[in-house]
């Protein structure tokens with residue numbers, strides 16, 4: 408299959424460039440991870456929506472965002488806030504998160520840092536995946552969980568970032584009306600108590616808890 412190319416315009420320096428789009432994965436799976444990391448091919452579809460300008464290094468998504476050149480040229484931006492992530496989709500998502508934060512858009516920033524973590528998960532780079540999750544943890548502390556789903560995603564991110572026992576007790580110990588949320592939270596607390604930072608799907612969670620679906 409030939410490589411897909413699209414024309415993109417940089418929202419920082421204005422350069423128009425040809426971006427090579429990564430192929431969709433041939434793999435397919437049914438289950439999301441507990442942090443909502445989607446199965447393939449949904450996941451590689453995400454990775455086709457982030458771009459990096461070859462001229463100035465600005466990372467951006469499908470929607471236009473413009474930033475001044477000083478922002479992209481800053482040490483903070485270049486080093487992903489000192490995390491020194493290797494160039495690629497994970498770092499692009501991290502930088503996209505920094506741009507969203509600059510606009511005060513914490514929700515988009517959170518989603519971008521998490522996508523960065525998923526890209527590093529796919530590259531079997533647990534060190535840099537963890538740096539992205541730790542950035543998410545910082546944001547979790549600034550944004551109250553708005554739903555039961557948020558609560559279990561937060562629990563998974565805290566655990567996988569190695570922040571065992573740091574999940575606020577109002578999330579960890581709340582009695583959720585929904586049984587699924589209660590079960591996943593129970594699983595997350597058990598894994599956190601064991602110091603387990605691994606990824607689990609909802610299917611694996613049910614298996615371990617002995618729940619027949």
Ligand SMILES: [Zn+2]
Pocket residue numbers: 417418419420421422460461462463464465
């Ligand atoms: Zn540019």
